[in-house]
Amino acid sequence: MNIIVTKDYKELSKKACEYIEEQVKGKPNSVLGLATGSTPLGTYQELEEGYRSGSADYQDVYSLNLDEYVGLDKIDPQSYHFFMNKHLFHSINIDPDHTYIPNGKASDLAYECERYEQLIEEIGPPDLQLLGIGQNGHIGFNEPGTSFDSETHIIDLSASTREANARFFNSIEEVPHQAVTMGIKSILKSKKIVLLASGEEKAEAIKRLLRGEQDESFPASALNKHDHVTLIVDEPAYKQAKL
Numbered sequence: 233m234n235i236i237v238t239k240d241y242k243e244l245s246k247k248a249c250e251y252i253e254e255q256v257k258g259k260p261n262s263v264l265g266l267a268t269g270s271t272p273l274g275t276y277q278e279l280e281e282g283y284r285s286g287s288a289d290y291q292d293v294y295s296l297n298l299d300e301y302v303g304l305d306k307i308d309p310q311s312y313h314f315f316m317n318k319h320l321f322h323s324i325n326i327d328p329d330h331t332y333i334p335n336g337k338a339s340d341l342a343y344e345c346e347r348y349e350q351l352i353e354e355i356g357p358p359d360l361q362l363l364g365i366g367q368n369g370h371i372g373f374n375e376p377g378t379s380f381d382s383e384t385h386i387i388d389l390s391a392s393t394r395e396a397n398a399r400f401f402n403s404i405e406e407v408p409h410q411a412v413t414m415g416i417k418s419i420l421k422s423k424k425i426v427l428l429a430s431g432e433e434k435a436e437a438i439k440r441l442l443r444g445e446q447d448e449s450f451p452a453s454a455l456n457k458h459d460h461v462t463l464i465v466d467e468p469a470y471k472q473a474k475l
């Protein structure tokens with residue numbers, strides 16, 4: 233694993249932006265695997281600024297998002313569709329028809345999982361997958377205990393994940409209990425992976441990841457199986473790992 237330690241969140245966001253821009257400049261029809269959560273927000277902001285200043289062009293880019301809450305409509309402000317439109321897609325010149333996110337409102341969720349996995353095969357796999365990490369080590373919405381062999385599937389969200397994500401909702405009761413997520417095997421199909429971690433609350437997870445184990449009780453440890461992972465981590469999230 234290639235590790236880049238940055239002074240703070242701002243520098244982390246700039247680094248992640250540089251990686252994505254390099255990818256898109258080198259291959260204008262790149263497939264980007266994209267993530268939600270607070271961590272990539274700074275990266276998306278930098279991408280927007282880069283686009284406005286002409287440093288990258290997204291007209292031929294495709295994107296595949298990791299996950300979506302079950303039961304939320306695309307126009308629901310808490311959905312990941314809404315998040316991506318608001319924080320990235322509406323700010324750059326990506327073709328909306330080239331952006332893919334699982335449909336959490338599909339009437340047949342099992343079929344939706346198969347359809348999405350098929351899409352990953354047809355459009356992807358991503359040239360570059362951006363990832364965040366949950367405090368319990370989840371990637372996408374793959375909770376502890378998820379098989380490293382999993383493809384896109386429905387997951388029951390853990391109490392700790394629902395609590396951590398409740399800040400985006402009016403109350404914890406509103407946080408969905410399930411999500412559609414790319415599986416660990418789906419994520420590992422990506423050619424390159426860039427994992428972002430910022431802040432002290434991620435320090436324990438980063439310390440555990442960097443022990444190098446591969447253990448299904450800690451989903452992010454599957455990344456230790458992949459040959460092209462870059463961890464971009466700020467000092468507060470990295471400091472435990474140094475001890």
Ligand SMILES: N[C@@H]1[C@@H](O)[C@H](O)[C@@H](COP(=O)(O)O)O[C@@H]1O
Nearest residue numbers: 268269270271364365366372373
């Ligand atoms: N499904 C997302 C993950 O993709 C994300 O990595 C995680 C951490 O989020 P944050 O970056 O807000 O800490 O939150 C959610 O659960």
